[in-house]
Amino acid sequence: YMTVMWVAQTFQQELLMNTYLSNSNPFILSPVVRRNVNTPRALSGNGATELQPITSKQSLTNNLYSSLSNFGGVMQPTAEQEEAKKLIRAERGKEIVDKKRKKYNQIKNIEKDSANISDGEGHVHQLEVTDLAYEYLGPYGKLIYQSSLMMLTYVGLLAYSQVFNSSFVSQIWPGCSLFIPSLLFGIVVVPLSCFDLAEQVTVQVLMSLLRFLSLGILLFGTIIAYYVDPNDASSAATVDSQLTGAAATPLFQLSGFSVMFTTAIFSQLFQHSVPGLIAPLSTEHKKHVPTIFRCALLTTSLIYIATGCMCVIYFGNDLQQSVNLNFIDFTWGVGDNDDNAYSTKRVLISIVSMIVVLFPALDTLSVFPLIANTLGNNLNASFPGVTNLVRHSGWVKEHGYVRRVTLIMWRLVAAIPPIIASIYVSDLIFSLQVAGLCGIVVALVTPALLQRQCEFRAALIPVSMRANNPIPNEFNSKFFSTGVLSLAALALAIAFYQMLNP
Known part of the structure; x- marks a missing residue:
């Protein structure tokens, strides 16, 4: 039962992602670190992590590397390491979404005369x-x-x-x-x-x-x-x-x-x-x-x-x-x-x-x-x-x-x-x-x-x-x-x- 439901959940999640990418201006919700610029080393104490929209890869990349550079050569505090991991995961997630959006647009351009892949009914390509x-x-x-x-x-x-x-x-x-x-x-x-x-x-x-x-x-x-x-x-x-x-x-x-x-x-x-x-x-x-x-x-x-x-x-x-x-x-x-x-x-x-x-x-x-x-x-x-x-x-x-x-x-x-x-x-x-x-x-x-x-x-x-x-x-x-x-x-x-x- 577990393995059957894992496949069902993955399939439904992929349909949701395709529906999401079919929006005119999709964005993703990813971890972003809100820092106090005057005390960059005190991130673990004063920083707060929340989910905010990321609309461009450039802004995410700048945020990622600027945050990592503020940690110094060696990231000793555990909290700082966790914040860095969240940013890296956000970058990876953005790459995944960009790749999926590109693939989605290719399929949509090829099959203009058919239904959308994410509608679950009469679609061009049934996800397998x-x-x-x-x-x-x-x-x-x-x-x-x-x-x-x-x-x-x-x-x-x-x-x-x-x-x-x-x-x-x-x-x-x-x-x-x-x-x-x-x-x-x-x-x-x-x-x-x-x-x-x-x-x-x-x-x-x-x-x-x-x-x-x-x-x-x-x-x-x-x-x-x-x-x-x-x-x-x-x-x-x-x-x-x-x-x-x-x-x-x-x-x-x-x-x-x-x-x-x-x-x-x-x-x-x-x-x-x-x-x-x-x-x-x-x-x-x-x-x-x-x-x-x-x-x-x-x-x-x-x-x-x-x-x-x-x-x-x-x-x-x-x-x-x-x-x-x-x-x-x-x-x-x-x-x-x-x-x-x-x-x-x-x-x-x-x-x-x-x-x-x-x-x-x-x-x-x-x-x-x-x-x-x-x-x-x-x-x-x-x-x-x-x-x-x-x-x-x-x-x-x-x-x-x-x-x-x-x-x-x-x-x-x-x-x-x-x-x-x-x-x-x-x-x-x-x-x-x-x-x-x-x-x-x-x-x-x-x-x-x-x-x-x-x-x-x-x-x-x-x-x-x-x-x-x-x-x-x-x-x-x-x-x-x-x-x-x-x-x-x-x-x-x-x-x-x-x-x-x-």
């Missing part, structure tokens, strides 16, 4: 985490983040393609070539990937309802089956000759840390999609963002933990890589007690079990376009020169469609390669491990670093504008970001070691 990484962490920070995101999303898309293929081959057409399910999958998800998130609301809401239904059946199905038949003797999903269930499963096994942690990161990872989720919301609705994210993460965490524990307790060593496959011929512990294979009870059990078996294949049809959409948007933000190339090439006659055409092109680049790769790569566990490793950088490292820079830059925005920020600045202590970075370093070290030494 890639933009935030470049703005706050520099070009190397952007490179590391972008590389990790590309690997994460491509491998994640590969994993979703693998889930669809395995479900199709096991239930619909056993023994068929993987080319067939990959082709059918691509026919559906590639066009959907080209739509904006706002255009997929109805589909995503329906799939969310089905997702809860499927997970509920999976969870309560294993609970009922465990109490009816703890040894799973009536299910074709397990082998009776082997010891199954919790008795065969250790409470803790360090060798499984890599798979567990990276899969957990991947399952809860949507930090890279936060800007796209927040951008369509109005200011009033953005006030509810923390509550929505908190409830969503709490709900999914409880469902994952409860479902994972029950499936391990019931299926034990026979748990499949994709748990929905354990529900093939699943009888809920009561099916074989009925001699009539076509009784109402058996038919209902088969239908409900089949929902769980087939739902992941259907679910990937809705999740895949979301991830491909995010990757395409980030690729578009990473290579702005392509947009200029399309604009000046004459391929698109209508100037207003340049952005749309460029986005569709990048979303195709994001969606098609993983589908092709799923024909040749079928190991889902390895895919999740690789995606989880990259996810540590995307979900833990980058948000923590953004938060540390976000705290400094908040002072560059007028207090009156910050007061209207709909997303509060939570967890802004460096203690939290340091803890997250330490956890990420430890997890990366262990995961890498276990992947190289399986």
